[in-house]
Amino acid sequence: MIATSIIPQEQKVNLSESHLSKEVSSPSLASSVPVVPKKLSQKELNAIEDELKRLRINPDSCVSVIKKYWDNVGGAIARVKEALQQGWCANPTGLFINSCKKGIKPQKSQVSNEVNEWFTWARKQRIVIAMTGGTGYTPDGEPVSIREMMELHPMKT
DSSP: OOOOSSSOGGGOOOOOHHHHHHHHHSGGGTTSOOOOOSOOOHHHHHHHHHHHHHTTOOGGGTHHHHHHTGGGHHHHHHHHHHHHHHTOOSOHHHHHHHHHHHTOOOSSOOOOHHHHHHHHHHHHTTSOSEEETTEEEOTTOOEEEHHHHHHHSOOOO
8 A cells, every 4th residue: 555645544555456446436436437549659658657757656556547648648747747836745746646547637736728629639639748837748758939839730630
């Protein structure tokens, strides 16, 4: 079990596979249904793992959560970054896992509709895998300005 100081006792996470499968099927998490992409490439997974390491998060304990809650990973990473900047996060791994499962995003990070629509489209096209602040991450893990990415890859409907 991961020791957490911020997450209430009832929300502590045991990362064994059997526990995750039970927890995901429980009615209390029905509002956070996992959305799994067709297939998560090893490059994409490595890029996310590198970002997690930069945030002092053990990626080995997060792989199954990343795969199950792929759509929530970007928001969870942004939430951890915000929490670390504000100084209130004592357990980045626990915060990341909890945020992924519940789809919780950072409070300050309000993305415009235009950027949000482009990001949703670009993720489906595998142009970008995550976004925090004004920076997007390519499948290779390369940080690029969102505005620059939007200019290089205009949304096609």
